[in-house]
Amino acid sequence: MDTLGAMPGTGPNTGVLRVVRKAAPAHFDQLPTDRTLIMGVLNITPDSFSDGGRFVTDGKVDHELAVKAGLALHQAGADIVDVGGESTRPGATPTKAREERERIITAVQALFTAGALVSVDTRHPETAEAAIAAAPHRDAVLINDVSGLVTDPAMPELVARTGVRVIITHNRDVPETMQDHAVYDDVVAEVLAELDQIRRRYLDAGVAQERIIVDPGIGFAKTAEQSWTLLRHLDRFTADGTRVLLGVSRKGFLGELLADSSGRRPAEGRDAATLALTALAADAGVWAVRVHDVEANLDAVRVIAQLRT
Template sequence: MLRERPRYTLNLPKNRRMELGPRTLVMGILNVTPDSFSDGGLFLDPDKAVRHAREMIEAGADILDIGGESTRPFSDPVPLEEELRRTIPVIRAIREFTDIPISIDTTKAEVARQALDAGADIINDVSALRFDPEMAEVAAERNVPVILMHMLGTPKTMQENPTYRSVVSEIIAFLDSRIEYAISKGIKFENIIVDPGIGFGKTVNHNLQIIRNLDAFHSLERPILLGASRKRFIGAILGTPPEDRETGLAAVNTYAITSGVHILRVHDVRFHLQVVRMTESIMMGYADSDK
């Protein structure tokens, strides 16, 4: 069944707005880390990171997601100063030539604060405001969108025998509780995006059940982000390394688009924009270029 995507509007800093719903948006991943599971070390150099940001923008990215701490399974936290050193100069440099929405992928309130000062617009917190008690305060004070993601435990422990009685209903209940928490701390309901957290404390079958039931997450009445890019479950099914998982991800993202997901977080922006355009043309029954 094709799901009509609900429409939402996000208010960004400097009186900007981002419309969610008319089409699926593509968020380009920019990991300025030495150890991310797919692209670790490729963009640790600030100049290379900025060049890659330009490439993703030229390819048509709608959002850039910049992170300075790997959250791959069994990874350790990065010291605050190191995460700041990796991310803030890159955000400042990107802001010199574009106003594309930028999300800062961090669980640290101080990183989020300085990233927003440098020009970021959105906080992407894989802990859903659990790891740093000041994060909710930063998001509320700055009145910026925040992405709340489900994760079982921490990156260090999340893949140690993840167990659920009912994975989809438990994740929805968790996200609902984090939405309530965020609102209690002064974050506006309309500023919240939800992410079911593919690969964060889930087995292969857990991930498949989540994707199969993405439609259920619309019950939260918030925009849905899906980040399945090059994840291990695709490799487990197809027997492919991270750099050869785009075809499998295309199948995942196609299903997500038909389920009404609002944002796809990906490494290869150009490829998945083609997936979006083709899938949505089929869903509409016509192409924008030939109505």
């Protein structure tokens, strides 16, 4: 895929923002249907649990570095690049919508120019609307909202009005306090029921059923054991043909599992464990996995696809 005029830094005036070549825009209907999809993670934040601070230092965004990283995910084979400007890890401090937009919009525009399909990870309708406006068409962009039961009422209205697709995530509260609500009698049944409540808000706003993707929200308002229980029952989420996104890459519950005498395994040491769960997800028929290491996870889903033929 030829989207760069030269490798950044190989000649005069060849910074990555200046050499992105326009490619044919991606379209949702062009995505592979014979395997689980790969969504690559681009967090342009100072405080995300795995890659926070890579592109934001002292409040300043290195847009050129962020664009380069996003294009690398695209060129590595990511079917979708998920761009976020606000950390939603448990306990994270909220980011204002304006600051979030300023962090991500340059990368979002560059990815569209390069022909990438972009998912925008945001709880803010204003940010979602700006990303939709930057897209070449409505089927080049997804909105990935992890708000769950506290979704802003304006988000379903926006999705219905613009006709884009949306990922809805099970969650019970905002990042600062969501872990206070990790209390369930039957976590699988309750997550399924509450996802239906969230889905109903979008349906009632006029969003078509087929444009809604669901995410069980591993780690959002859930303990480690509750997350493992959900993973043991992924077939309950995919049983009716619902498209499911699974986001487990490098998450804290894997760090707890792999802990040793020095403490939890650091985020960058959790990729092999992530691959194991990607294979599990692919075998369960999950629509897409959201991951940091694109190439390795793409290999994993291709292997499972071959075994299922």
